[in-house]
Amino acid sequence: MTPPITPIALNAYDDSAGVARALAAHVAEALRRRIARDGTASLAVSGGRTPLVFFETLSGAPIDWSRVAVTLVDERWVPETSDRSNAALVRHHLLKGPAAAARFVPLYTGAATPEDGLAEAAGRVAALPSPFAAVVLGMGDDGHTASFFPGAETLAAAIDPATPEILAAVRADAAGEPRITFTLPRLVSADTLVLHVEGMTKRAVLERACAGGPVEELPIRSVLRARAPLDVMWCP
Numbered sequence: 001m002t003p004p005i006t007p008i009a010l011n012a013y014d015d016s017a018g019v020a021r022a023l024a025a026h027v028a029e030a031l032r033r034r035i036a037r038d039g040t041a042s043l044a045v046s047g048g049r050t051p052l053v054f055f056e057t058l059s060g061a062p063i064d065w066s067r068v069a070v071t072l073v074d075e076r077w078v079p080e081t082s083d084r085s086n087a088a089l090v091r092h093h094l095l096k097g098p099a100a101a102a103r104f105v106p107l108y109t110g111a112a113t114p115e116d117g118l119a120e121a122a123g124r125v126a127a128l129p130s131p132f133a134a135v136v137l138g139m140g141d142d143g144h145t146a147s148f149f150p151g152a153e154t155l156a157a158a159i160d161p162a163t164p165e166i167l168a169a170v171r172a173d174a175a176g177e178p179r180i181t182f183t184l185p186r187l188v189s190a191d192t193l194v195l196h197v198e199g200m201t202k203r204a205v206l207e208r209a210c211a212g213g214p215v216e217e218l219p220i221r222s223v224l225r226a227r228a229p230l231d232v233m234w235c236p
């Protein structure tokens, strides 16, 4: 009998440090594999609070970082002087030690709005080694991932599996400020794709997402549909 397709493969760890160690090893392996094959590799990481320990751990991984390009899955449309900037987070916590040798490709351009900055940002990321060697997603308590927010006007376009666009501008009440995000097909085509979530609340959201329902309600479902079983790394 064929086993049922379960939307996630849940890897549970004791704590943030445990997740960070396993996730950093997994991502480092994906980067090394692509460097060995192509000479270069790209990595897209999420912002927010969850990835801090993971960033600190990955920054010390023995990889030829000079061959790695790092970018963000999504960005809040703020300059790096803002404490809301995902780019600033990556610069402070990931691009240090051995990982300081990586090339960072930020999404924020300094334009007044993400809509105005979209073409320039798309030009920057178009040159990244493609597909990504590794993408690490996070998830909010409202079921958003990257900047795929429930209620966003551009949500349908951003999660369209057939969109030819690389990036999308996003505005949503829950997003805080306007944002820019990679579109779904660019993220789910990664060699290695991991959803990194911590805490019981997010686990419950994920279980609800797995139980099925409209993508607009919990946009993480767009990823579950595109790439099952999705690798999830979690701790309480």
Ligand SMILES: O=C(O)[C@H](O)[C@@H](O)[C@H](O)[C@H](O)COP(=O)(O)O
Pocket: 046, 047, 048, 049, 050, 051, 073, 074, 075, 076, 086, 137, 138, 139, 140, 144, 145, 146, 147
């Ligand atoms: O810029 C961002 O906010 C993110 O990239 C976003 O998609 C994040 O992964 C989730 O909102 C989870 O955020 P926390 O880790 O802070 O809960």
